[in-house]
């Protein structure tokens with residue numbers, strides 16, 4: 211084993227189809243929960259703004275969920291969602307994403323300056339139109355910042371699922387460890403970091419595109 | 433016309449912000465609500481567009497109780513401008529201005545065309561249309577706020593301390609701009625401020641409110657200065673009421689003397705005259721200052737001396753206050769009258785000014 215190189219390129223070459231499959235699996239299991247989490251966080255966040263009293267308990271519950279060890283949650287879910295299924299991994303990840311995104315939605319809406327909201331009211335926006343055309347668009351930068359955190363952590367959390375038989379690129383860690391063979395482990399780490407990095411870059415791009423006006427935040431501080 | 437009919441607002445906490453307010457805001461005029469902080473100005477204003485509903489009495493818009501009108505519909509017909517402008521940070525200037533027309537269902541192109549028209553009206557460069565609000569100065573933002581409030585051509589405009597967050601120079605120019613716009617548009621404007629000078633400058637009528645939301649006095653500015661209803665109003669108006677009152681007295685009918693000027697290019701000695709002071713005028717008809725003929729050297733011409741300081745006013749445009757100011761700036765005690773282009777029309781003597789001042793204070797009392 212002493213002569214074993216750190217990365218065996220021929221192994222990569224031989225396993226390209228498998229690697230691609232794992233990469234796609236990892237991306238799907240990471241990103242679908244973020245999307246689902248966002249969709250769920252929007253109404254919850256709105257409710258939190260509308261009924262202030264609901265907000266603290268909601269965040270409390272979210273934080274408790276966030277503190278649960280992911281492996282424990284996966285194991286608890288196996289009888290319901292099955293061993294080695296995508297669902298077993300994606301359900302907890304959805305909750306983790308929500309734990310980040312519900313506060314982001316609430317903070318984003320709270321960041322709408324009061325005079326802006328007041329002037330929208332005074333101009334004759336109906337409440338729904340005000341929400342859709344004024345408040346949510348102004349909340350976008352804060353929500354997107356939360357989305358970046360949720361996405362990156364989701365991509366890397368997927369690999370824990372390998373311990374219950376479905377962990378995307380995480381499979382490579384177990385494989386490499388069991389066979390005392392470093393190449394899969396290194397390839398796994400590199401691919402996860404790449405995946406997270408690309409997802410993050412896409413979100414930054416979306417941010418530039420969606421909120422050209424958000425220069426206001428940084429420039430005003432400068 | 434907007435009518436406050438025994439309007440009271442008691443907030444949930446028990447604060448009575450407005451107490452039995454009764455007044456009329458005439459169509460096409462600027463009515464200013466002025467008073468110390470917390471006297472209920474904003475509350476009163478917001479009862480017009482139903483951002484606050486009264487707990488007693490009624491607010492009528494052209495005879496219709498506003499609480500019978502659906503708020504969004506009511507508000508789209510009433511322009512509203514606030515201190516921080518309240519611009520939408522995520523929309524370009526042109527789209528901010530087009531907001532209410534869009535709410536009213538105008539198609540996008542027509543709304544934007546209208547917005548461009550208004551930007552020009554309020555004195556903003558068309559190049560600013562594609563900027564976002566954070567790329568504008570405070571004064572520019574306020575102008576956009578005014579343009580946005582006017583976009584759907586509402587007959588009524590509510591303005592809540594719209595100019596109090598900008599520096600004095602910009603504030604003065606925004607005030608002048610508003611008066612110029614109002615001369616064209618003749619909107620029914622309710623303007624809230626805590627600055628009495630702003631109230632006096634802008635208001636056709638000024639309502640002074642006292643804390644507790646009660647009306648202390650409602651009058652034209654000159655009448656307010658001349659005859660404050662009580663100590664509270666007198667104190668709120670502050671010092672120099674007499675001088676400030678002169679801002680409302682026209683200068684057009686002052687007698688002019690044209691024999692007290694002398695061109696700088698004259699070759700004759702000016703010593704012959706019995707007048708102690710003459711106004712020296714350059715070849716273009718512009719004033720250079722005062723000279724004392726007796727101090728000229730024997731054969732001297734007016735060009736030989738350095739003229740003394742002077743003050744001018746534009747006859748017909750400037751009020752009596754400017755005439756007094758011009759007279760005080762001159763060692764002669766006379767004021768030089770000029771036309772709009774700055775050319776000397778003649779001189780108002782101290783005696784003529786005294787007579788006008790005596791008449792003015794008499795008139796203001798009567």
Ligand SMILES: Nc1ncnc2c1ncn2[C@@H]1O[C@H](COP(=O)(O)OP(=O)(O)OP(=O)(O)O)[C@@H](O)[C@H]1O
Pocket residue numbers: 443444445447448449468469470471472473474475476626
């Ligand atoms: N939403 C509210 N709930 C309870 N009290 C209020 C509310 N809004 C205003 N008040 C109270 O009503 C009174 C009048 O307030 P308002 O804002 O109308 O005063 P204002 O004349 O506009 O003052 P300022 O010059 O400081 O803007 C104040 O005592 C204020 O604390």
Ligand SMILES: [Mg+2]
Pocket residue numbers: 473474475
């Ligand atoms: Mg106020």
